[in-house]
Amino acid sequence: MQSLTFLTLSKNGESRAELRDALVGSGRAHLLADCASPEQMLADVARLRPSAAIITVGPDNSEKEFTLIKKLVAASPDIAIITAAHDPAPALILSSMRSGAREFLQLPINSDEFHSVLDRIAELCAAGKTTLHKSGRVIAVFSGKGGTGASFFGTNLAAAMDVPTLLVDLDLQAGDAASFLGLDTKYSIADFAHNRARLDDSLMASLVTPHSSNLAVLAAPLEAHEAEDIKPKDVSEILHLLRQRYERIVLDLPHTFDPVTVAALDLADDILLVLTLDIPGIRSTRRALKIFDRLDYPRRKIHVVVNRWSKGIDVELKKVETHLGEQLIGFVPNDYHKVMNSINLGEPLVQSDPASKVTIEIKRIAALVSGNGHPPTAHPRKRLLGMFGRQTTSSPVDLSKMLEDMA
Structure with missing residues (x-):
């Protein structure tokens, strides 16, 4: 019964x-x-x-x-x-x-x-069980290198969802996604793995930490040594169970292609690949895209997002896209003061400052990957120049040419 x-x-x-x-x-x-x-x-x-x-x-x-x-x-x-x-x-x-x-x-x-x-x-x-919540959507947030603000972006992306969402911190050694939400966590994904054989609805519910009516967090291991106990099979089974409980599962991933991360990427419906428009960022993103190709991921599930876009960056976006072989679908503007305040206060910017340009763009991306939004209708460069009200007279930097020269 x-x-x-x-x-x-x-x-x-x-x-x-x-x-x-x-x-x-x-x-x-x-x-x-x-x-x-x-x-x-x-x-x-x-x-x-x-x-x-x-x-x-x-x-x-x-x-x-x-x-x-x-x-x-x-x-x-x-x-x-x-x-x-x-x-x-x-x-x-x-x-x-x-x-x-x-x-x-x-x-x-x-x-x-x-x-x-x-x-x-x-x-x-x-x-x-066979109609509503048959399978929640898994959205992985990944960056080919550290320092791109991917965890801030992923945390705020999860907070921007308008359906029941779970943020899963899979940076097993150094994950700190809960702190972006101002949460102290008692349990973690390690407890999921240790109790995998007897997981039921009530036990699963007790292991996540609520943030708001639509958002909860499954934290990274509280002790670094616990990460060693979590295997790719654990992640696969846990995500299968979570799909049945949440409409959206956002994964905050480390910047490496270790077996656990690849297991999570395999199961993701969408991968949001975050970069900053500098040579190391573009180079690491191109490497990541090549690895995705070797893993046979269809390009339709990969979406490249520029974080910390600044009006002072003069680049030819079309050439960056050509170099990557992928369209840039999002441009989160740089607002250092607001972002740092949000992180230090443990308050998602999308909730504390709904009118900010950072919030508006993250919400647009959230709607886009949820199937409720639309890509930008204008060329990205024109759209961004219009956003910042600036026209430049200098020649844009051809980063793809610089990367080729450095190869």
């Missing part, structure tokens, strides 16, 4: 106890958390991904609960919402259904009715 996981929310202590006892006593349901507020439930739904949530409502002062239900349905349509009340007034049931609840449960709980509700929720969950 399928095990179901639940969250509950009730203002009334007796109702909370009754719901807890009914779930525990059913023999087929597991209570993940008894939430203290609508805000906590939003965060816990994103972090714990339960089968269902039970929310008590009443004839008066339930607007917050109905607003919460609407938000939950929009953010997590695969999670069944059940409202519960002592008064089964038609108007209350109608308001619940209009908000998005799938079931209405009368209090005090009737055992037969409760088990019928559980049966219907189990059917919905079984159907959901």
